[in-house]
Amino acid sequence: MREFSPPPAPKKPAPDAARFSASAQIAQEALLWLQSLAAEKRASRHTLDAYARDVATFLAFLTDHLGEKPDSAALVALQPADLRAFLARRRIDGLESRSLLRALAAIRNFLRFLEKKGLAKTDPFGAVRPPRKPHSLPKALTxxxxxxxxxxxxxxxxxxxxxxxxxxxxxxxxxxxxxxxxxxxxxxxxxxxxxxxxxxxxxxxxxxxxxxxxxxxxxxxxxxxxxxxxxxxxxxxxxxxxxxxxxxxxxxxxxxxxxxxxxxxxxxxxxxxxxxxxxxxxxxxxxxxxxxxxxxxxxxxxxxxxxxxxxxxxxxxxxxxxxxxxxx
The missing domain is CATH 1.10.443.10 (Intergrase catalytic core)
Structure with missing residues (x-):
């Protein structure tokens, strides 16, 4: 019986600016942020894909929430209520606490990257209580x-x-x-x-x-x-x-x-x-x-x-x- 070798998964194309529903400047900064995570933090492809997806979802939410694609002025003016609304929407979408925590970490990391350039503020995160992390124990064998x-x-x-x-x-x-x-x-x-x-x-x-x-x-x-x-x-x-x-x-x-x-x-x-x-x-x-x-x-x-x-x-x-x- 021959061993079954699954076909190699096709390589995912790198995200482009069009993926991010934001002003041209912020969308371009999102790409630079992902590049810095890969080069400086040595983030894995899995982490990069997840973070890019979380930030893209957040920017799409802001577009709907604010009525227009967010630019740097909108991100500087971001309020705790905006973050709470995002978390509530994702809860309705069925996201569990662990995934919400990851999304918050990705968004905070991205906004901190922008903050260093004067393009955003991370102050609202201090007033938002993160979802409670589920307490799950590793399942060891006997x-x-x-x-x-x-x-x-x-x-x-x-x-x-x-x-x-x-x-x-x-x-x-x-x-x-x-x-x-x-x-x-x-x-x-x-x-x-x-x-x-x-x-x-x-x-x-x-x-x-x-x-x-x-x-x-x-x-x-x-x-x-x-x-x-x-x-x-x-x-x-x-x-x-x-x-x-x-x-x-x-x-x-x-x-x-x-x-x-x-x-x-x-x-x-x-x-x-x-x-x-x-x-x-x-x-x-x-x-x-x-x-x-x-x-x-x-x-x-x-x-x-x-x-x-x-x-x-x-x-x-x-x-x-x-x-x-x-x-x-």
């Missing part, structure tokens, strides 16, 4: 389920080439054993593969930040097994390749986990990214230091990592509730 998910023997019955099964097992082992994001695991060059005596790997995470993480022996063995079976010459290219020898698509890994999830009876929350959550949660549960876990995950802020303390407490409470004789 230790047993995480081990099953990365165990290549669990896929022994699949009609797939052995090297493909070994490859997927090696990728998943990196997610759970080193706490990598799937994009980080797939970006490792063959030359930097953590095999043999090399027990760490340096990867480039979000924002272009480099970090070095240790790679434990079982993960190294999984990678070595994959390399021994892989039919392609990998020197000078990526460590993980697809069926035709090109860079491996994250979608292929997601589909592999989806098939495993069905076979193992795991919930839909058992995704490749859940293995990264499980890495952090299980480390914390075994006494891992929060600062160290922050560095391993590549979190810029400790507050991002602290959510795992709540995950671990929730697991303890669930265990107590289900097992303790006084919990009923």
């Amino acid at each position: 230790v047993a389920d995480a081990r099953d998910l990365i165990d290549p023997d669990q896929r022994a019955g699949e009609a797939r080439e052995p090297w493909v099964l070994s490859r997927d097992a090696a990728v998943l082992a990196l997610l759970y054993g080193a706490g990598l994001r799937i994009s980080e695991a797939l970006s490792i060059p063959r030359a930097d593969a953590p095999v043999g005596g090399r027990d760490r790997v340096t990867i480039i995470g979000k924002g272009g930040k480099a970090r070095t993480v240790p790679v434990i022996e079982p993960v190294r063995r999984a990678i070595e097994d994959y390399l021994a079976r892989c039919p392609y010459e990998l020197s000078g290219g990526p460590l993980f390749v697809g069926a035709k020898g090109g860079p491996l698509s994250p979608r292929i890994v997601q589909l592999a986990v989806q098939r495993l999830r069905g076979g193992l009876g795991l919930p839909e929350s058992a995704t490749p990214h859940a293995l990264r959550h499980s890495f952090a949660t299980h480390l914390l549960g075994r006494g891992g230091d929060l600062r160290t876990i922050q560095e391993l995950l590549g979190h810029a802020s400790l507050s991002t990592t602290q959510i795992y303390t709540a995950v671990d407490k929730k697991r303890l409470l669930d265990a107590w509730t289900s097992a303790h004789p006084r919990a009923k």
Whole structure:
């Protein structure tokens, strides 16, 4: 059974000024703002697309709200009531709090960019209460389920080439054993593969930040097994390749986990990214230091990592509730 490789998605054209319902000056400044996010902040394509969409929606709302395309004078005169009206409209459109928070962040960032040029004011944001951020905990797997998910023997019955099964097992082992994001695991060059005596790997995470993480022996063995079976010459290219020898698509890994999830009876929350959550949660549960876990995950802020303390407490409470004789 040949591995299915989805066709490459067509590249999205860069946004042009016509996308932004505003005066010619403000529309042109929107393009310059996006360029600065890409060049100076190293924002990802996903972030740029989302921010451009949020600002375009806001400017279109102002056009309708004010009765004309907003120019710099309109943005300088912006009032808290205008922002509240925008948020109310987006609520009616069905936007959830998380998306509203992102939209506010994008609009504030854009107006701050304009403010430096005297073309807008950001004062109204101080008088607008942001939507309450939903409190959702990462869904970590149990230790047993995480081990099953990365165990290549669990896929022994699949009609797939052995090297493909070994490859997927090696990728998943990196997610759970080193706490990598799937994009980080797939970006490792063959030359930097953590095999043999090399027990760490340096990867480039979000924002272009480099970090070095240790790679434990079982993960190294999984990678070595994959390399021994892989039919392609990998020197000078990526460590993980697809069926035709090109860079491996994250979608292929997601589909592999989806098939495993069905076979193992795991919930839909058992995704490749859940293995990264499980890495952090299980480390914390075994006494891992929060600062160290922050560095391993590549979190810029400790507050991002602290959510795992709540995950671990929730697991303890669930265990107590289900097992303790006084919990009923």
